[in-house]
Amino acid sequence: MNQFCIVIPNYNHTHAIATVILELNALKLPIIMVDDGSCDDAKQVFASLQQQYDDLTVLTHTENQGKGGAVQTGLLYAHEHGFSHAIQVDADGQHSLDDIAKLIELSNNEPNNVISGCPIYDSSVPKHRYLSRYITHFWVWVETLSFDIVDSMCGFRVYPLTAVKQLMAKQALGKRMDFDIEILVRLYWQGVKVTFLPTQVIYPENGVSHFRALHDNLGISWLHTRLFFGMLFRSPLLIWRKVVG
Numbered sequence: 627m628n629q630f631c632i633v634i635p636n637y638n639h640t641h642a643i644a645t646v647i648l649e650l651n652a653l654k655l656p657i658i659m660v661d662d663g664s665c666d667d668a669k670q671v672f673a674s675l676q677q678q679y680d681d682l683t684v685l686t687h688t689e690n691q692g693k694g695g696a697v698q699t700g701l702l703y704a705h706e707h708g709f710s711h712a713i714q715v716d717a718d719g720q721h722s723l724d725d726i727a728k729l730i731e732l733s734n735n736e737p738n739n740v741i742s743g744c745p746i747y748d749s750s751v752p753k754h755r756y757l758s759r760y761i762t763h764f765w766v767w768v769e770t771l772s773f774d775i776v777d778s779m780c781g782f783r784v785y786p787l788t789a790v791k792q793l794m795a796k797q798a799l800g801k802r803m804d805f806d807i808e809i810l811v812r813l814y815w816q817g818v819k820v821t822f823l824p825t826q827v828i829y830p831e832n833g834v835s836h837f838r839a840l841h842d843n844l845g846i847s848w849l850h851t852r853l854f855f856g857m858l859f860r861s862p863l864l865i866w867r868k869v870v871g
Contacts, residue, residue: 628737630655630730630784631709634717635696637662640671642719647675647682649723650715657682658700659717663690693781694805698794705787711737712790714783721782722826732821733784739819740810743782745827762807762846769853770814771864776822778807785809789818804849811853815860817867 632650636643636659643659650657661672661684669686676684685699697714704712711733715721721743732741759779766778793799793812800808810820857864 628710628734629708630711630713630733631704631707632657632715632726633697633700633704633712634659634715635662635693635700636660636664636668636672636717637690637693637696638664638668639717640668643671643717644675646715646717646719646723647679650726651679651681653726655681655713656709658703658712659684660696660700661686662692662696663687692800692802692805694799694803694808695801697781697805698799698801701785701787701790702794705791710787712785712787714781714785716781720827720829725782725823725825728823729782729784732823733786736819736821738786738789739821740786740813741784741821741823742777742810743780743825743827744777744822745780746824747827762850765850765854766807766811769811769850769857771857771861772814772868775810775814775820778810780825780827781806782825782827786818789813789816792816800845800849802845804845807846808849808853815856815864 632655634646634657647657657679659672659682661669664672672684676682685703687696687699701712713726713729715723725743729741733739759777762779763777766775767773790809790813793809793816797812799805799812814820
């Protein structure tokens with residue numbers, strides 16, 4: 627039987643986290659929140675929430691590693707504690723948490739797949755962020771030689787932890803905003819399929835984004851360069867897999 631938990635990376639997100647935890651608590655699933663080197667005021671908020679909710683575990687990075695580093699810490703902790711699947715959720719209230727039940731249902735039907743949200747945006751999405759996603763979509767299609775990955779940037783997913791552990795044991799993954807893209811492409815190369823669920827994603831008013839326009843865009847560009855050459859090396863296998871289905 628599949629055992630699910632929730633993993634939340636958190637760096638100084640306090641404005642919505644109490645509401646997020648309250649909604650998640652109704653699912654009766656263990657919650658692993660990774661404090662990614664947050665400030666003292668944020669740590670006090672996290673400590674208060676941990677006292678309030680028995681199912682909440684807070685892991686702490688002494689220094690900020692980035693979203694990807696925090697997610698990886700949570701995924702490894704979940705695997706080590708016997709969970710089969712981890713549901714990645716952002717801390718800022720962007721995701722439609724009502725859809726978690728649908729993600730779990732899809733995961734139970736296809737337990738070896740990554741189950742990923744496919745964002746449906748409203749008018750709150752910054753136009754430059756919306757358009758820039760399509761640059762990454764294009765490169766991911768090139769890097770996988772397929773259109774199977776509809777969206778590679780949504781951080782609302784269910785990961786099969788055995789496959790993730792196998793990947794992380796042999797490949798160092800990006801620790802910042804490149805993580806969501808890289809893990810999906812490399813799992814696909816590993817033979818893990820991806821199932822998508824359309825889900826509403828909002829950019830909350832007064833929300834705080836830790837996306838650094840220059841540094842993170844450079845990091846993502848360098849990631850696509852590495853993945854492109856990785857695709858060239860793997861292209862015979864990728865093409866063969868498509869031929870034989």
